[in-house]
Amino acid sequence: MRANSQFTIAIHGLTLLALSDAPVSSSNIAGSTGSNPAFIRRIMSNLQYHGLITSQMGVNGGMLLARSADTLSLLEIYDATQQTQLLELHQSEPLASCLCGGNIKSVLSPIFIGAEQALRDYLTQYTLQDVVDGIISVAEEKQVISTTD
Numbered sequence: 001m002r003a004n005s006q007f008t009i010a011i012h013g014l015t016l017l018a019l020s021d022a023p024v025s026s027s028n029i030a031g032s033t034g035s036n037p038a039f040i041r042r043i044m045s046n047l048q049y050h051g052l053i054t055s056q057m058g059v060n061g062g063m064l065l066a067r068s069a070d071t072l073s074l075l076e077i078y079d080a081t082q083q084t085q086l087l088e089l090h091q092s093e094p095l096a097s098c099l100c101g102g103n104i105k106s107v108l109s110p111i112f113i114g115a116e117q118a119l120r121d122y123l124t125q126y127t128l129q130d131v132v133d134g135i136i137s138v139a140e141e142k143q144v145i146s147t148t149d
Helices: 006-019 026-033 037-049 074-081 104-123 128-148
Strands: 053-056 062-065
Touching: 006 026, 006 037, 006 062, 006 074, 006 128, 026 037, 026 062, 037 053, 037 074, 074 104, 074 128
Parallel strands: none
Antiparallel strands: 053 062
C-alpha cells in the first residue's frame, strides 16, 4: 500500500509561501512539487479550511501563510492533511476462536496508539520555519559546492 503524500506536499507548498514575499498560485506550487494543480488546490483548500493559509483573488492573487512560519508546527500541518490514523488494525474481523485472531487487536492497539503519539510528539518539535531554514542552508551549501568544482 502506497503512503499518503499530502503531508509532504503540504509542507512543500507552505514552504514556498514562506519563502515568497507575494501570493503564490497553485500552478506555481504544482510546478515546484511536480504535482497536478487540481491535487494542489485540494490540499491547499484543506489548509485554508484549517486556518493555515489565506487566499487572495485577482490578477496577482494566490495563497499566503495565515501566520508566521515560526508559529506553525509540523504537527498542525500533519493534522490538517491526515484523514486516517497512521497505523490501522484489521479492516475485517479476525477469527475470535483463534489464539492469535482473538487477541491480536488487544495487543496491537496500545502499540499503535503509542507509535502515533510518538510521531505527534516528534512533529511538535519542528516548525515550518525549521524547514525554510533547512532549505536555505542546503541551497547555500550546494551553491558553495558548485562554485568550487
